[in-house]
Amino acid sequence: MTDHHQTNIMTLTRYVLEEQRQHPDATGDLTVAMNSVQLGCKFVESCVRKARLVNLVGLAGNTNVQGEDQKKLDVLSNEMFVNALKASGKFSFMVSEEVDDIIFVPESLRGKYCITFDPLDGSSNIDAGVNVGTIFGIWRLPSGPRATIDEILVPGSEIIAGGYCMYGSSCNLVLTFGNGTVEGFTLDPAIGEFILTHPDIRIPPKGKIYSVNEGNSMYWDDATRSYFDSVKYPSPESGLKPYSARYIGSMVADVHRTLLYGGVFAYPADRKSRSGKLRILYESFPMAFIIEQAGGRAITGTQRVLDLVPTHIHDRCPVFLGGTEEIAQVEAAFASHASWVKGNAE
Ligand SMILES: O=C(COP(=O)(O)O)[C@@H](O)[C@H](O)[C@H](O)COP(=O)(O)O
Ligand SMILES: [Mg+2]
Numbered sequence: 183m184t185d186h187h188q189t190n191i192m193t194l195t196r197y198v199l200e201e202q203r204q205h206p207d208a209t210g211d212l213t214v215a216m217n218s219v220q221l222g223c224k225f226v227e228s229c230v231r232k233a234r235l236v237n238l239v240g241l242a243g244n245t246n247v248q249g250e251d252q253k254k255l256d257v258l259s260n261e262m263f264v265n266a267l268k269a270s271g272k273f274s275f276m277v278s279e280e281v282d283d284i285i286f287v288p289e290s291l292r293g294k295y296c297i298t299f300d301p302l303d304g305s306s307n308i309d310a311g312v313n314v315g316t317i318f319g320i321w322r323l324p325s326g327p328r329a330t331i332d333e334i335l336v337p338g339s340e341i342i343a344g345g346y347c348m349y350g351s352s353c354n355l356v357l358t359f360g361n362g363t364v365e366g367f368t369l370d371p372a373i374g375e376f377i378l379t380h381p382d383i384r385i386p387p388k389g390k391i392y393s394v395n396e397g398n399s400m401y402w403d404d405a406t407r408s409y410f411d412s413v414k415y416p417s418p419e420s421g422l423k424p425y426s427a428r429y430i431g432s433m434v435a436d437v438h439r440t441l442l443y444g445g446v447f448a449y450p451a452d453r454k455s456r457s458g459k460l461r462i463l464y465e466s467f468p469m470a471f472i473i474e475q476a477g478g479r480a481i482t483g484t485q486r487v488l489d490l491v492p493t494h495i496h497d498r499c500p501v502f503l504g505g506t507e508e509i510a511q512v513e514a515a516f517a518s519h520a521s522w523v524k525g526n527a528e
C-alpha cells in the first residue's frame with residue numbers, strides 16, 4: 183500500500199472466487215451467476231442516478247400481478263436482470279416481482295440454480311430520489327435443467343445465497359452464502375467494481391430504532407400494537423428510553439439500516455393485509471436469511487420466516503426482523519396474545 187492507495191483490494195468477484203476455493207467440488211457456476219447479478223445491479227444503479235435527467239421517472243402504464251402500477255424503472259430493471267441472468271447460463275428459471283409467471287430460461291441456457299428477485303424495491307420512492315434497491319435469493323435445483331417449480335416451493339432455509347443492493351447515497355451490495363457471515367460491498371464508480379467495505383456484518387443484539395408503517399396501526403392486531411407500545415412507552419421502572427422511529431418505505435433501505443444500527447423492522451399482518459405485504463420468495467426469504475446469518479432473527483410473529491413454505495410464487499408473509507432481543511420481545515407479545523391470533527385465524 184502506498185500512502186493513499188490500497189492496491190490489494192477485495193472486489194466482490196474476488197470474494198466470490200475465494201469462497202469458491204473453499205469448496206473443492208465447486209464448479210465456478212456460482213461465480214458466473216453472481217457476475218450476472220452484479221451486472222444487473224450496476225445497470226440499475228446507473229439508471230437510478232440519471233432517472234430524473236433521462237425521463238426514467240413515473241409510471242410505465244401497466245400493472246403487475248400484485249395489482250401495483252409499474253414504474254418505468256420497475257420494467258427496465260426487470261428486463262435488465264432477466265437478460266443478464268439468462269445469459270449467464272446458470273439459471274433454469276427465475277421468479278421476478280414484475281412477472282406474473284415463472285420465467286423459464288431457454289433449454290440451451292439452463293443451469294443448476296433458480297433465482298428469485300425484486301428488481302426494484304421501494305419503487306414508490308423513486309420519483310423523490312429516495313433510496314431504492316434490488317433483492318435476490320439463489321436456490322439450488324436438485325434436478326438442474328429438468329427442475330420443476332416444486333423445487334423452489336420449499337422451506338426458506340434451503341436458500342443458498344441471499345443479497346440486496348441499495349441504491350442510496352452510495353451503492354451498497356450486501357451478500358451471504360449462508361456460512362455465518364454477511365459481507366457488505368460498496369461500488370467504486372471510478373472502476374465499476376464492488377469493494378468489500380463492511381466485512382462480517384453483525385447485527386447488534388439490541389438497538390434503539392423501530393421501523394414500521396405506523397399509518398397502518400389502526401388495523402394492527404393486539405400483539406403488534408402491544409409490542410410497538412412497549413418500545414415507545416417503556417415502563418418508568420425499566421429505566422429504558424423510548425426507541426426512535428425511522429421508516430423510509432423501501433424495504434432494502436429500512437433493512438440495511440436495521441442490519442447496521444440494530445433495532446427492529448416490521449411489515450406485520452393487519453386487518454387490511456392479512457398476510458402483510460412483503461413477498462416471501464424475493465423479499466422476505468433473502469432478507470430473513472441475511473439477518474439470521476448476521477446473528478439476528480426474522481419471524482412472522484409466531485413462526486420463523488425461513489420455516490415457511492410458499493404455495494405460490496408471489497405469496498406474502500408478515501415479517502418482523504432485527505436483533506435477538508427485539509425479536510424475543512416480539513415473540514413474547516405474540517405468545518401473550520395468542521388467543522387473539524387464534525380467534526382471527528378461524
Ligand atoms: O414492499 C415494498 C415495496 O416493494 P416494491 O417497491 O413493490 O418492490 C417495500 O419496499 C416497502 O417496505 C413497502 O413498500 C412499504 O410499504 P408501505 O409502508 O408504503 O405500505
Ligand atoms: Mg412493486
Ligand SMILES: [Mg+2]
Nearest residue numbers: 300302303304
Ligand atoms: Mg419490494
Ligand SMILES: [Mg+2]
Nearest residue numbers: 279300302303
Ligand atoms: Mg419491486
